[in-house]
Amino acid sequence: MKYSELFCPTLREVPSEAETASHQLLLRAGYIRKATAGVYSYLPLANRVLKKVMNIVREEMDRAGGQEVIMPIIQPRELWEQSGRWSVYGDEMFRLTDRHNRGFALGPTHEEIITALVDGDVHSYRDMPLLLYQIQNKYRDEIRPRFGLMRGREFIMKDLYSFDVDNEALEISYRKMYEAYNRIFQRLNLDYRVVEADSGAIGGNESHEFMVLADTGESEIVYCTHCDYAANVEKAVCMLTSEPMTEDMLSLEKINTPGQRTIQDMVEFAGIVPSQQCKTLMYMADDKLIAVLVRGDRELNEIKLKNILGCQNLYMADEHTVREVCGASFGSLGPVGMPVEIYADLEIANLRNFTCGANEDDFHYINVNPGRDFKPRLEADLRNAVAGDACPVCKNRLEMILGIEVGHIFKLGTKYSSAMGATFLDQNGQELPMVMGCYGIGVSRTMAAAVEQKHDDNGIIWPMPIAPFQVIVVPVNANKEDQMVVAEQIYTELQAEGIEVLLDDRDERAGVKFKDADLIGIPVRITIGPKALQDNQVEVKKRWEDEVNRVNIDQVVNAVLTIIRA
């Protein structure tokens, strides 16, 4: 491809709307343009990258036994009512109405459609396992679309659904996908980690996320410094490693603390460290008010709480209700004399003589002791993991890192097949619901994540497997015929080797061409300039290194092939 013919409008300045590296660079380098909040056009370079990502995904899905299909974006309301998600999915689903006033959704995911599809035509254990996937646009009306492609309202996703006869067979499908996903991210050449994850609203029990590591990641991951354990903080098990404190119990005392509401307030007011305080959070769990305790230096993990309670809806209680029941406002609450059930994090029981609100504005208790002064209904792991915690597998130190969730695999079980009546007959003629799994990869997000992870001040640094072009050939001066002749020759030879080459034939100054080449992130640059040309040489430069190598013209193709295959 000749650069002069390429639609690649690069921007010299950073568009004011972009904050993160991937958003800025994809805009500046002419990969994407915004149509409206969270919705983008993909320009030719982006399209090339996306196709490469898709092809790698496709190859690995096919290799694992998947069959590609295309399912509708517009989905009928009835299917979503059957699964129960029409009412559950909420504002995040784009909904529309046709001229007959019938309801539809723009598919945020495809469990309903595919379950209905398979239900119609799969009736026997002989037809399974069945692995179907598609690569397609998905629609989610995000509260706040953010960071360009990272959190869009329209995005490209690969989703595969597995249908099996029982849990054992599902396990095989799940393992296949787990391995396929690892191959995919290895082939994409991205630094990533697989973590244990919560399966969330989509249902099911086992779940893993594939995270591309990047400083701007939205997900916090803890990983063990010694073994393979890694998990999303939402999921990470917090071992109780602290020993129970042994100091003597002092007598409970109520102290006047005018205007002191937060943990930090009490640190400053009374010099009590956060780990000797108790945070009291009030939640409504399916209309029942409860109190939840975590140490003052910890954060409550709502997902763990919800899982332990087994409730449908969990949200923090409003201050009004709390005042009515407890007699105090947020910030002055505590377990002593708490009129509702108390759920405490494991660490609370180990504390002695801690401080908490007195359920009376402007008063706190000091020297509070679990067991003596209050009794929780339940003690459980309810907090978020932090760096320095002990690995639940090998007890070594956990570290924390940020990642971008690009893949997520779930065991769904029979949630959808039961709800929607997708059953089959087994060998014994018994009717059973199919056992399902679902497996997603955010394709457009993967492109953004790659930029987020691999860029420098000058622009994008594409990993070779997904670069829009592998090589860019830059004659320093397009008006010098000797340079252009060599450039065209190298361009042709590389193409003959099946290499994707961009020839920058524009009549621009060298600086402009170098800037653009760096910005759009082509991995290998071949520069044809007057100095090297005198020695029958050209310059070869890798985007991720500063070093420039001179290579004889007749050896350029080999040199490039070596780099590409490395």
Place this chain on the structure above:
RNA sequence: CGGGAUGUGGCUCAGCUUGGUAGAGCGCUUGGUUCGGGACCAAGAGGCCGCAGGUUCAAAUCCUGUCAUCCCGACCA
């Protein structure tokens, strides 16, 4: 949904306080000079100042409404 900010040529922004009918840089077009890290000179094209009302002799500027975009938050006391 709550809070904050911003909407002025393709991009980045100035002008708004103190109303008088629009500017700069980049980009674009033409000509010339240049030519190894975003050149220079000259001449051009391009905007009813987000939209709708209102105040006024007069509105980018003041008032009201509305839409859009971005940021922070959306319940960790």
